[in-house]
Amino acid sequence: xxxxxxxxxxxxxxxxxxxxxxxxxxxxxxxxxxxxxxxxxxxxxx
Numbered sequence: 397x398x399x400x401x402x403x404x405x406x407x408x409x410x411x412x413x414x415x416x417x418x419x420x421x422x423x424x425x426x427x428x429x430x431x432x433x434x435x436x437x438x439x440x441x442x
């Protein structure tokens with residue numbers, strides 16, 4: 397059995413996007429979903 401995550405992006409009508417902006421948004425959303433941002437922030441709270 398394969399484990400992992402699948403992500404789906406849905407573009408919104410009327411927005412103007414750049415490739416860089418999409419990449420940054422996807423990375424930020426992936427961090428939120430996986431909790432990576434929370435772990436990183438917690439590791440800096442010494």
